[in-house]
Amino acid sequence: MVRIDDVAKRAGVSISTVSYALSGKRPVSERTREKIQLAARELGYLPNAGARMLAGRRTHIFALTEPFRADTHAPSHMAFVLAASIAARRHGYDILLLTDEDASQGMRRVEASGLVDGIIVLDVAPDDERVALARSIRTPSVFVGVPRDADGLMCVDLDFEAAAATAVDRLAEAGHRKIAMLGYPAAHYETTNYAPRVRRGFRDRARELGLDAVFRPLSETQFATEDAYRLTLEFLDDGVTGVVLNSEERSYKAVLDAVSARGMDVPRDVSLVSVGAIFDTSGYHRAIDSIPLIPERSCDLALQELVDAVERGHFDPGLRLVDPEYRSYGSVGVLD
Amino acid sequence: MVRIDDVAKRAGVSISTVSYALSGKRPVSERTREKIQLAARELGYLPNAGARMLAGRRTHIFALTEPFRADTHAPSHMAFVLAASIAARRHGYDILLLTDEDASQGMRRVEASGLVDGIIVLDVAPDDERVALARSIRTPSVFVGVPRDADGLMCVDLDFEAAAATAVDRLAEAGHRKIAMLGYPAAHYETTNYAPRVRRGFRDRARELGLDAVFRPLSETQFATEDAYRLTLEFLDDGVTGVVLNSEERSYKAVLDAVSARGMDVPRDVSLVSVGAIFDTSGYHRAIDSIPLIPERSCDLALQELVDAVERGHFDPGLRLVDPEYRSYGSVGVLD
DNA sequence: TTGAAAGCGATACCAC
DNA sequence: GTGGTATCGCTTTCAA
Numbered sequence: 001m002v003r004i005d006d007v008a009k010r011a012g013v014s015i016s017t018v019s020y021a022l023s024g025k026r027p028v029s030e031r032t033r034e035k036i037q038l039a040a041r042e043l044g045y046l047p048n049a050g051a052r053m054l055a056g057r058r059t060h061i062f063a064l065t066e067p068f069r070a071d072t073h074a075p076s077h078m079a080f081v082l083a084a085s086i087a088a089r090r091h092g093y094d095i096l097l098l099t100d101e102d103a104s105q106g107m108r109r110v111e112a113s114g115l116v117d118g119i120i121v122l123d124v125a126p127d128d129e130r131v132a133l134a135r136s137i138r139t140p141s142v143f144v145g146v147p148r149d150a151d152g153l154m155c156v157d158l159d160f161e162a163a164a165a166t167a168v169d170r171l172a173e174a175g176h177r178k179i180a181m182l183g184y185p186a187a188h189y190e191t192t193n194y195a196p197r198v199r200r201g202f203r204d205r206a207r208e209l210g211l212d213a214v215f216r217p218l219s220e221t222q223f224a225t226e227d228a229y230r231l232t233l234e235f236l237d238d239g240v241t242g243v244v245l246n247s248e249e250r251s252y253k254a255v256l257d258a259v260s261a262r263g264m265d266v267p268r269d270v271s272l273v274s275v276g277a278i279f280d281t282s283g284y285h286r287a288i289d290s291i292p293l294i295p296e297r298s299c300d301l302a303l304q305e306l307v308d309a310v311e312r313g314h315f316d317p318g319l320r321l322v323d324p325e326y327r328s329y330g331s332v333g334v335l336d
Numbered sequence: 337m338v339r340i341d342d343v344a345k346r347a348g349v350s351i352s353t354v355s356y357a358l359s360g361k362r363p364v365s366e367r368t369r370e371k372i373q374l375a376a377r378e379l380g381y382l383p384n385a386g387a388r389m390l391a392g393r394r395t396h397i398f399a400l401t402e403p404f405r406a407d408t409h410a411p412s413h414m415a416f417v418l419a420a421s422i423a424a425r426r427h428g429y430d431i432l433l434l435t436d437e438d439a440s441q442g443m444r445r446v447e448a449s450g451l452v453d454g455i456i457v458l459d460v461a462p463d464d465e466r467v468a469l470a471r472s473i474r475t476p477s478v479f480v481g482v483p484r485d486a487d488g489l490m491c492v493d494l495d496f497e498a499a500a501a502t503a504v505d506r507l508a509e510a511g512h513r514k515i516a517m518l519g520y521p522a523a524h525y526e527t528t529n530y531a532p533r534v535r536r537g538f539r540d541r542a543r544e545l546g547l548d549a550v551f552r553p554l555s556e557t558q559f560a561t562e563d564a565y566r567l568t569l570e571f572l573d574d575g576v577t578g579v580v581l582n583s584e585e586r587s588y589k590a591v592l593d594a595v596s597a598r599g600m601d602v603p604r605d606v607s608l609v610s611v612g613a614i615f616d617t618s619g620y621h622r623a624i625d626s627i628p629l630i631p632e633r634s635c636d637l638a639l640q641e642l643v644d645a646v647e648r649g650h651f652d653p654g655l656r657l658v659d660p661e662y663r664s665y666g667s668v669g670v671l672d
Numbered sequence: 673t674t675g676a677a678a679g680c681g682a683t684a685c686c687a688c
Numbered sequence: 689g690t691g692g693t694a695t696c697g698c699t700t701t702c703a704a
Binding site: 349350351352353356362363364365368387389390391392393 | 689690691692693695696697698
Binding site: 001002044045046047048049050051052053054057059061064068072074075077078081082085086089094095096097099100108109112113114115 | 337338380381382383384385386387388389390393395397400404408410411413414417418421422425430431432433435436445448449450451
């Protein structure tokens with residue numbers, strides 16, 4: 001094992017100089033710094049993690065808590081974990097997985113043992129048990145998602161309300177007066193933090209604009225295809241000309257199929273806008289305009305906040321909402 | 337922060353006694369041990385992670401390397417990560433995610449910094465860059481999956497060959513002489529470590545038994561449904577009476593649909609056996625016999641091996657194959 | 673701009 | 689069965 005004194009010896013300086021040269025926490029003359037960096041590289045030196053934690057009272061590890069619930073959507077989940085991990089590495093942090101059945105217990109454990117410098121909270125439920133815990137511990141945390149009561153918490157997320165409102169705006173601007181939203185199964189509006197925000201954004205903006213708007217959830221994840229098909233037909237038969245989509249990936253295709261089944265076309269007869277999709281909506285036979293949920297955006301911002309809290313010590317709670325980004329693929333048409 | 341001397345003071349003993357009492361590495365009288373445990377519990381004491389690493393030269397952390405490739409199947413992947421994490425926790429270890437683009441680099445980093453006690457390698461490719469690296473470093477590792485050259489490595493996995501052979505056996509025992517296997521897209525046989533083993537097990541056992549056997553891969557993941565449907569019709573039209581399934585989840589339903597389309601029935605006219613599925617095969621309108629891939633089995637065993645290597649110091653490389661487990665749901669019928 | 677040395681909080685050896 | 693203490697390898701203060 002290569003230690004700091006090996007590097008010091010080889011570079012012909014003291015260990016404190018090595019430490020400072022590598023951490024950059026104190027100015028070191030160009031010449032010595034180069035000698036030290038060379039020596040370190042040649043020896044393949046990296047500071048011992050345990051020693052660094054103990055002496056520096058910083059572990060350079062973040063915990064990631066992610067309760068695997070039955071209805072967890074694996075691909076989205078994976079995308080967030082990956083995005084968080086990559087963002088963390090960019091700041092020099094590693095990610096420790098907290099999968100304890102009892103999430104609070106895992107958080108308490110890493111808190112008490114000082115294993116991590118901060119905690120990233122994924123898959124936030126409206127009434128999440130981790131909310132109370134996060135408030136009570138010293139270890140700073142960041143929520144990716146917004147719980148019902150976000151008081152005193154640092155939360156980062158896509159601005160789902162604004163996203164839905166933007167979708168409504170686009171439809172309204174194109175002259176659509178009768179619109180609909182296809183949503184997730186009703187249960188999602190109780191168990192997830194984002195679904196209700198999308199619905200709210202849709203309803204509120206539609207009301208503001210005086211549009212005729214209906215919201216329809218799927219019945220069950222299992223029937224995403226069938227339901228989406230049937231509901232779309234109902235929309236069309238009711239004279240709806242603009243539909244906001246915020247539901248299962250499979251349902252998108254069903255919606256397009258239903259439109260075809262009525263002998264209609266997108267965007268000629270019906271306009272579609274997707275909100276909060278994590279998947280690509282441009283690959284369908286009719287590409288669908290999208291205001292996507294981009295894990296990298298949320299995670300980059302979340303990690304930025306967390307690192308600031310840890311390193312600069314300024315933990316200021318509050319919501320950081322990511323601005324929606326409209327991706328136009330031509331699925332919104334002007335109504336004559 | 338609660339330290340060991342706080343506990344020692346409260347229990348009225350020395351810190352070494354506290355350490356021994358809590359680690360169990362030295363006999364401590366019942367009475368003192370209880371006093372100490374009580375004090376520790378009351379104070380919410382957990383040893384400081386950094387100090388423990390430094391003094392004990394053991395981090396109680398395992399790294400998990402998992403390259404997220406484009407064709408990664410998120411649900412399976414998640415199941416393995418979860419299973420590995422739970423197994424690790426049972427042994428008192430935490431999991432650190434290694435998602436560096438360059439997997440070897442991540443492994444080298446944790447090796448050099450002494451951040452982890454061992455490495456779990458998931459999603460093993462036939463010619464995995466991590467194989468050479470694992471051989472060259474001191475940190476012990478365990479592969480969940482079997483690379484082409486597993487020499488000197490500790491590998492744990494389902495015995496896919498035996499699983500496929502068992503499937504063939506069952507069909508043969510039921511009198512089937514003309515069988516087929518529906519496989520993954522051809523690319524899988526180059527990029528994954530398991531697909532070739534299933535195919536080999538199928539072919540070899542069929543040859544041994546003198547059966548008429550054909551193997552057919554799907555064309556592309558994207559067309560899993562269409563391909564499976566078409567291939568199944570071909571099988572039936574060719575007089576195949578037994579089919580081994582080792583492919584996409586969606587293809588299973590397509591196979592059943594194709595059977596119905598020919599006015600046939602399972603198991604009356606055709607028998608089905610699934611090999612290596614990670615999903616449930618008993619929920620279809622005709623439940624399908626399965627020799628499943630169970631992440632918990634592989635991960636429990638893998639962690640067992642890794643912990644042994646770390647704690648008992650006996651790292652003996654070699655394959656540990658999990659015996660296949662046949663789950664009968666009545667999809668194999670006796671041929672008259 | 674650099675160096676000496678005092679911790680950081682455990683573990684585990686050596687005494688008793 | 690219990691306690692004192694050297695030690696792990698680094699960070700950071702203090703001094704020069």
